[in-house]
Amino acid sequence: MRSSPTRIPSSLLSRGLVALWLACLGQAACAGVFLDGGRPTPAARQATEVLADAGAEGLVPEDYDAETLALAVASAAQGPALADPQAEQLDAALTTALHRYLADLHTGRIDPRQIRAEFTALPARDFDPAAYLKAALAAPHFADALRAAAPRVPLYASLRALLAHYRTLADHPAWATTLPPLPGKRKLEPGQPWAGLPQLTKRLVALGDLPEGTQPTPTYDTTLQEGVKAFQQRHALAADGVVGRGTLAQMEVAPAQRARQITLAMEHLRWTPLQLAPRMIVVNVPEFVLRAYEVRDGTVSVALTMNVIVGKSVKTHTPLFDEPMRFIEFSPYWNVPPSIAREETVPRLRRDSAYFTQQGFEFVNGSGQAVTDLSQDHLNAVMQGTMRLRQRPGPRNALGDIKFVFPNHSNIYLHHTPSTQLFARERRDFSHGCIRVEDPVALARFVLQDDPAWTPERIREAMGQGKSHTIRLPQPIPVVLAYSTTIVKNGRPHFFADIYGHDQLLDQTLRRNAQARRQAR
Known part of the structure; x- marks a missing residue:
């Protein structure tokens, strides 16, 4: 110049x-x-x-x-x-x-x-x-x-194509007006008539949940129900074919709003570390799903998929970060986090002393010695931080019988749980922040697959010993706790609730930054 x-x-x-x-x-x-x-x-x-x-x-x-x-x-x-x-x-x-x-x-x-x-x-x-x-x-x-x-990850290319498709739907007549109120008890069930059936049919066809050429019918018939089930399954709803308030609310989301949601997912991908190693584990928090990936000859494949339970949306969010998994602990102790001990466990023990023995709790003093008798002095010491509570290995242990450790400052890990019934829920934000895995044996087999001695039978045996035992992984495996409310599975878009408000915050931040740039000109 x-x-x-x-x-x-x-x-x-x-x-x-x-x-x-x-x-x-x-x-x-x-x-x-x-x-x-x-x-x-x-x-x-x-x-x-x-x-x-x-x-x-x-x-x-x-x-x-x-x-x-x-x-x-x-x-x-x-x-x-x-x-x-x-x-x-x-x-x-x-x-x-x-x-x-x-x-x-x-x-x-x-x-x-x-x-x-x-x-x-x-x-x-x-x-x-x-x-x-x-x-x-x-x-x-x-x-x-x-x-x-x-970003050179397959999901990004899929989202790019999906964004183009949803933008073509922005002026689709199926969204020109809102759907009419639901009939009767505010639910559309099989065999019922409804003034919104023609418009519902058009939307499901436009979204690919019903075949092209599907015509509306006077009543809510089997064909429409199958289309609604497909829609529900893609929007993290119970796929029961009944159109209630939740399903109707998702159907009312305009294509332009979905397009914005897709752009936010693309933004997340730009700084989420998804290409770190030949093997890695990724938890998509709002989807409540864990996937284990392998990269062979430049091709990424999903080796394992399972449901997970993550932190509660109201108070105990699962944080987003990445760290390498370094240990597996079989029959682990659960060291009760001080906040949980103060706010939940100690008050419960003051009300119900039998809970101490039933749950296999013990105190640990400053010297690391276990103290198994319950007393008010010991509870006071926990409240003051001079003693801590832990739960011994066993069938009631909150961590189940295996713990996957990727050391981090938030003290977050993957673990099993005795409360397996919660995995059947569509929405699974029930934990204090750690991540409960549905199939710990399969995950352990993935993590330990380089050692053929660790068969599923041996893993189950180690989990059931009732005595804490930790092994160090010879090759750490990256773990990424990610957040995307839009993904593409088998060529079909799936949308999830913004349970922690991260999308909303990202959207606000991007708009605020854009406004600041315009004002600076």
């Missing part, structure tokens, strides 16, 4: 391009990339097309001044060639806009800690937009190379 003052061309005096130009001043990498002899290169036109298409990636074209840059490039192509200062300024504006686009596409638009996600720093955090842009310019297909900065 020239050191002498230059005039900012009038074509750049809008929508924040002055700020882009100033940001690029003094950066040698910005000069001479997109203008040749005062005329835009083919790469310049492709760059404006990619920026204009940022919405397809769940981003906002306005954030990159896509419209104004496209007009400036078109003007430079069709009108008089730009002189050096003006050409350099347009080149700088395009380059800076692409740097911002690439950074947003690759690593996201916010620091995940803003929505209480404590993920470790990834190698991707060191992403260099300038270096990436330089490499993209040398690639055979520049526009494709730019778009390839997006």
Whole structure:
């Protein structure tokens, strides 16, 4: 760039391009990339097309001044060639806009800690937009190379396609008006007539829950029920075919709202660490599901899927973070967290002394010695923090008979539970923050699969010994506690409740940041 003052061309005096130009001043990498002899290169036109298409990636074209840059490039192509200062300024504006686009596409638009996600720093955090842009310019297909900065996980590509589909539904007549009130007892059951059946049929067809060409019927028949069951299953509802308040509320969510939900899921993926090792375990908290993944020959496959129970939505959220699993503890002790001891266990023991023996509790003093007699002094010591409560291994132990340990400052782990009936619920936020797993034997087999001696029979035997025993994993396995209210399974979208409000907070943060950028222009 020239050191002498230059005039900012009038074509750049809008929508924040002055700020882009100033940001690029003094950066040698910005000069001479997109203008040749005062005329835009083919790469310049492709760059404006990619920026204009940022919405397809769940981003906002306005954030990159896509419209104004496209007009400036078109003007430079069709009108008089730009002189050096003006050409350099347009080149700088395009380059800076692409740097911002690439950074947003690759690593996201916010620091995940803003929505209480404590993920470790990834190698991707060191992403260099300038270096990436330089490499993209040398690639055979520049526009494709730019778009390839997006997260390279299969779910992202599925969400991108899903976003495009839901945007096509935005003006669908099936959502032109709201559905009428439900009949009778506010439930639509088999055989009932309802004024909303034609509109319901159209929505289910548009969403792919009923085949194309399905026609409405006078009463709620078997065909419609099957469509409703498919819809319910995709929206984490009891798939009973009965349209009640919960099902109706989900059916009233407009496609534009779903599209926004999909963009938030894409944003989550940009900074959730999902490519750490050949094997890894991922818990999607709002889905209440754990998946164990393997990567072989560059192909990611799901080796294991199971239901889980996570922290309560009201008070004891399961935090979002990633840490390597290092230990498995068979027949574990449960060291009652101080907050649970103070707020729940000690008050219960003061009311019901028999609970102490029934549940296999004991006290542990400052020297690590177990004390098995219940007294008010010992309870007071727990309240004061000079003693702690723990539960011995056994059939009533809150951790069940196995614990998967990935050391972290929140003291969160995966574990079995004696309360297995809760896994049958559609919504499973019942814990104090730790994650209860439905099939601990299968998970242990996945974790220990490199050692053929650990057969399912041996795992069950170790779980049932009643004596605490810990083994160290020879190769730690990454565990990621993630949050996505939209996923694609078997080619079909599935939506989940924003149980902790993380999507709402992310949406608010993105909108607030966008407003701040507009005000700064």
